[in-house]
Amino acid sequence: MSSVELLAPPVAARGQVPRTAQAASRRPGALARGGRAVRATAWRVLKPSLAIGLFLLLWELAPRLGLVDKVFLPPFSVVAGAFGDLAASGELWNHASASLSRALTGFAVAIAIAIPLGVAIAWYRPVAEFVNPILELLRNTAALALLPVFVLVLGIGETSKVALVIYASTFPILLNTISGVRTVDPLLVKSALSLGLTPIRLFQKVILPAAVPTIFTGIRMAAASSILVLIAAEMVGAKAGLGYLITASQYNFQIPKMYAGIIAISLLGLVFNGILILAERRLSRWRVGPI
Amino acid sequence: MTAEPKLRLDRVSKHFGIRGSDDRFTAIEDISIDVADGEFLVLVGPSGCGKSTLLDLLGGLTTPSSGRILLDGEPITGPGLDRGIVFQQYALLPWRTAQHNIEFGLEAKGLPKRQRREIADHYLELVGLQGFGDRYPHELSGGMKQRVAIARSLAFDPEVLLMDEPFAALDAQTRESLQDELLRIWRTTGKTILFITHGIDEAVYLGQRVAVLTSRPGRVKTVVDIDIDRTSADVRSDARFREFRHHIWSQLQDEVARAQHQELEVAAPAQKETAHV
16 A cells, blocks of 8 residues: 555646646746756656666665675566566456456445445434444454465455455445544535535535545555455466466576566556556645645 | 515524523524515624524524514525525536536526526626636635625526625725625615625615624614715715614614624633633
8 A cells, every 4th residue: 555655746747737838838937937847847856766767776686786686676677578478468458457457446335335334424423423433443453464365265266356356345435434524624514514515415416526536545545455466366266367467487496577566466556556547636626735 | 565575574582492401592593574575684793693593584594483484474484495505615517617517506597508508607707707707715815705605696587686795805905895786786686685794884874774682692772774865975974874783883882782792602611711721
């Protein structure tokens, strides 16, 4: 989870650039500042890639200079080659699509369950107070600790993996939905009530839009944890998927392939998070500054 | 002030039960006041005069413990679009542009989109914000936000405009210019306005009549007719203005002292409790 969140700021910063530049060019007198803006833009794009570039350089050089064992950590170029081979043979896509379909199915089901449930819980305050302790308990039960249970009950097939993803993604969304709905500015509610809005209208026009940013935070947390538990589940028992690719490569001592699988997961997480950030920004353009 | 009053508060009281005891807390007591059609009435009172309670009652969000509130002779039974409330903290929906905020009440009224747009445009212009319709509240200054809020409350054409310290959060210059704007809007629209404030200057400057409220429980202490010439350039420095100002100030002075005394009394036991923790 933390790795995906750490990677978020560069994506956000890059996404930010065209918008600010557009806004600036609309204002008169922006041309004079254009040069500075271009340089600033270049630097903002360059800065995050610079760190990644240095990291890859270190990865390339450390094995070559004998700082680490070449067998256990092949140079980046070798791993990139393996990644290319995997992608060319279509094997990578097979594994990635297997993982993706599990993750997306579980994630979609979790959203479909957690948002309405969270709204219902938050709406009826006594219910919220009643179920909150058990929700806290379940949330703090690491999903992976339950993996054996899921496998026992649902078998080793797709169902148990998807179920685990559902379990892991439901709680962040649920808890954020509850807090999002409950922390809506009471003044906005009061003002809407004074206009004589019906409860359904109040919900549709005030509560839900106000809660969207908080709900989205939950969705992003859920996305990160869904990938995490899925990979772990695939490592334990699967015939396809990126988690399987990694462990299988390790067993067969195909070390570059193993690293290629790891890179694929990073990229997947990055893309997933990037899409969610874009969606979030679209839905909460009214907020002050970047999220 | 012949005919029937637009808004009539008839011996209105509101009590609240105090948790864990049989005592009752009286927020407002026996308030009777008539607001004529098209009148600008200002309520001025110290903190604890029950203004939030009064506003909730007028808004129909709570019901009086005794007495009646009549709008056009009909008792208020709940919230409705016949009253528009302007809050101190604007209460704009931050995810809606100025234009769509103004349309909010019109949506509640069920008007079609094109008509909503036309009305919103009209009121944006009335409050001097033409061209700002597509701005989000966070892109507007405090004064502009309050203009949007006023436009929103006027747009659905309520019978009475209730204003709850609408300018208290603004800086002095913005406040004065908005006061002038409000007077202009009032004259243009002929709306009945009930304006609540802590500010004596504001009360005298805006109100045709000023009702001074007492502190805890809130009662009407006195009602002053403000009869000044508002055409002069600097009304606030006018001798008449200062006279009215002083009169209301002295009326309020005892109440403010009493309110502070009461607050200290309430605060003292609370402090003792925290000392134990």
